[in-house]
Amino acid sequence: MAGRDVTRTIEAVWRIESARLIAGVAHQVRDVALAEDLAQEALVAALEQWPESGVPDNPGAWLMATAKHRGIDRLRRAEVHQRKIEELGREAELRSPADDDLAAGADDPFDDDLLRLIFTACHPLLPTNARVALTLRLLCGLTTREIARAYLSSESAVAQRIVRAKRTLSAARVPFAVPGRRELNERLASVLEVVYLIFNEGYSATAGERLIRPELMEEALRLGRILAELLPRQAEVHGLVALMELQASRTRARISPSGNQVLLLDQDRSRWDWLLVGRGLAALERAYATGGPIGPYTLQAGIAACHARARAAEDTDWERIVALYDGLAQLMPSPVVELNRAIAVGMAFGPQAALEIVNRLQEEPALDSYHLLPTVRGDLLEKLGRPAEARAEFERAARLTPNSRQRVALLDRAAACASQR
Amino acid sequence: MRVMVLIKATEQSEAGEMPSQELLEQMTAFNEELVRAGVMLDGEGLHPSSTGVRVEFSGSERKVIDGPFAETKELLGGYWLWQVKSMDEAIEWVKRIPNPTGEHGVVELRPVFEAEDFGEEFTPELRERERQLRTQTPESA
Numbered sequence: 001m002a003g004r005d006v007t008r009t010i011e012a013v014w015r016i017e018s019a020r021l022i023a024g025v026a027h028q029v030r031d032v033a034l035a036e037d038l039a040q041e042a043l044v045a046a047l048e049q050w051p052e053s054g055v056p057d058n059p060g061a062w063l064m065a066t067a068k069h070r071g072i073d074r075l076r077r078a079e080v081h082q083r084k085i086e087e088l089g090r091e092a093e094l095r096s097p098a099d100d101d102l103a104a105g106a107d108d109p110f111d112d113d114l115l116r117l118i119f120t121a122c123h124p125l126l127p128t129n130a131r132v133a134l135t136l137r138l139l140c141g142l143t144t145r146e147i148a149r150a151y152l153s154s155e156s157a158v159a160q161r162i163v164r165a166k167r168t169l170s171a172a173r174v175p176f177a178v179p180g181r182r183e184l185n186e187r188l189a190s191v192l193e194v195v196y197l198i199f200n201e202g203y204s205a206t207a208g209e210r211l212i213r214p215e216l217m218e219e220a221l222r223l224g225r226i227l228a229e230l231l232p233r234q235a236e237v238h239g240l241v242a243l244m245e246l247q248a249s250r251t252r253a254r255i256s257p258s259g260n261q262v263l264l265l266d267q268d269r270s271r272w273d274w275l276l277v278g279r280g281l282a283a284l285e286r287a288y289a290t291g292g293p294i295g296p297y298t299l300q301a302g303i304a305a306c307h308a309r310a311r312a313a314e315d316t317d318w319e320r321i322v323a324l325y326d327g328l329a330q331l332m333p334s335p336v337v338e339l340n341r342a343i344a345v346g347m348a349f350g351p352q353a354a355l356e357i358v359n360r361l362q363e364e365p366a367l368d369s370y371h372l373l374p375t376v377r378g379d380l381l382e383k384l385g386r387p388a389e390a391r392a393e394f395e396r397a398a399r400l401t402p403n404s405r406q407r408v409a410l411l412d413r414a415a416a417c418a419s420q421r
Numbered sequence: 422m423r424v425m426v427l428i429k430a431t432e433q434s435e436a437g438e439m440p441s442q443e444l445l446e447q448m449t450a451f452n453e454e455l456v457r458a459g460v461m462l463d464g465e466g467l468h469p470s471s472t473g474v475r476v477e478f479s480g481s482e483r484k485v486i487d488g489p490f491a492e493t494k495e496l497l498g499g500y501w502l503w504q505v506k507s508m509d510e511a512i513e514w515v516k517r518i519p520n521p522t523g524e525h526g527v528v529e530l531r532p533v534f535e536a537e538d539f540g541e542e543f544t545p546e547l548r549e550r551e552r553q554l555r556t557q558t559p560e561s562a
Contacts, residue, residue: 012509016458059513111457218504225459275462275502 006051014043017060018141023113025067026176029075032120033166035067036138038074042067115230116176122191123174130165131194133158140219150216151201188231192240192297195223199244203251212255217248228283238287239298245280246304249273260405265313277308299328318348335364343376351383371400375410382417391417423462423533424503424511430470430496431526435489437469447519455503460514464501494527508532 018039026035042063056062121134136142136150144162148155179187202216224241231237253271256262284305287298302324310316325341338361346354358377367373378393394414398407440448455461467473471489490496505511508530515528 008507008509009513012507012513015506015510016513218506222459222504226457229457279462 006055007047009055010043010046010050013046013055013059013063015141017063018043019117019139020060020114021063021067022138023117024064025071026117026120027113028068029071030176031170032117032138032176033170034071034074036166038067038071039063041070111230112178114226115178118191118227118230119178119187120169120174120176122187122194123169124186124190125172125174126165126168128194128197130161130168131190132197133161134165135194135223136198136219137162139223142219150213188234188236191227192236195220195227196240196244196297198223199247203247212251214251217244217251220244221248228286232286233290233292235287235290235292236295236297238283238290239295239301242280242283242287242301243297243304245276245283246301246308249276249280249308264307265316269311269313272308281305281308294327296328296332299324299331303328316347318344322348335361335366336370339367339370339373339376346376346380346383351380355380355384369400371397371402371406371410373397374400378413378417382413387417387420422505422507424505424508425531425533426464426501426503426511426515427497427529427531428499428501429527429529430493430498431524432493433524434498435469435471435493435496437471441522443521444519447521451517451519454517455501455514460503460505462502462504464499466499467497470496502533 021042022032022035022039025038026032029035029038045066046059046063050056117138118135121138122131126134133147136147137144142150144159145155147153148158151158198216199220202213202218202220204212221241221244224237224244227237228241249272250264250267252273253267253269254262262268280301284298284301287294287301303321306317306321306324321344322341325337325344329337329341338357342354342357342361345357355377358373358380361367361373362377374393374397378390378397381387381390381393391414394410394417398410398414401407401410452461452464455464469489473488473490475486475488475490477484477486503511503514505514511530515530518528520526
């Protein structure tokens, strides 16, 4: 231990313990905002005392005991004491039998609290960016500064968002509970959406210099893996984990040495992370093994798995991918899903079949200025030996794309079509 | 980051003594905790070095040497591969490894190289070979 800073040890303990700490205290005080304050107070106490006293043998238990003592002090002092006791009674009634049923996969009482904390932080009452910030703060133990840095936002903006979110939860008297069966699907969808949003911001950053933010991908993966253990019977949780593991496995192959994005079929598959591929395929198997209803995450993971199983791009099982897209299009019909389905149809059954789908999509107002539609159409027309029409499509796509590197590539293709005549 | 956690062999592990029921139970609980925290990527225990083999390289010569090997302190008894935020987080987890008998043991932590760290030495051809090797193992991991 000599030479290693106690502060860094405390940061590491916080990383491991903070979510359970906040969840455990929230169980006692029935208020997530207050629980986080108390957990922060315990952290401050550790920062003051541990450099003198040394790190306790069980640092998690020390933090929990300290936070709970402060909680009791506060409740005693505050006049809200009586109200809290009444609330406790009220919540005991509110707790539906489904609460216990759902959490039955977890035999550790702390796990139940963790699950309650996740559902509270991701409550649909909150705007999406507040859910994201609150989740990173309460469940990943990130500081406001770390969240601000990850999202290229100012610290004060993130802090304000978190304060407002906590106030909203308190004002709405959101119970510290796992939702009952009737609400479960909607509430779980909200949780999974938050995790996937965090992952996607890491996987294809919407702002800034870097194309990816591995730290956000890692936080999302960790959250997903934790959720899969807390809710082992929910197929979509495993489906989301599978999707994230499989997408993350391609990170290294997605960016060329010159910094450009490399399309899936052009990627050097030897650069994929095969440990993550194996984990992703195993998570997908777990999703199907639950026997529960399959949703969009599992279907998308199934598509990603078809690519992962192919040693080379030309080995891809496109017919299976088409079938999975058929399922996806039924579950969440959208022009973008339909366009992706068309690409798969083209690979499986030839360009003519795909062109028919794409032609139908041309009337879709949502895709009016979406550069991928003319890109795909141009590609199909070129394959069908219609270079003049293909060229017009590539030129249209070049006008629509926001990315300058893509524009150059599309104009190159247009020029290549022109010379084919 | 990924950290390889190397558990050094002990006289007991080298003698092929199976861990006590108590240790097994505590280790199972610890492993479950690692999984629930989203930290565990992989991990296994190793048979004693008496079942192991070394291949010594010298010029074009390849000499195969059967175990056991003498220097117990330098041998491995098992390993984990963890996904953590920092070496400090890995250290905190290592401190929690159960040790009910209180016997002396050593655990070594090593950050794992990412492919990028190899630079140009790790060519696409080498990567392809490595991938083929990896994918020959069953996908049950």
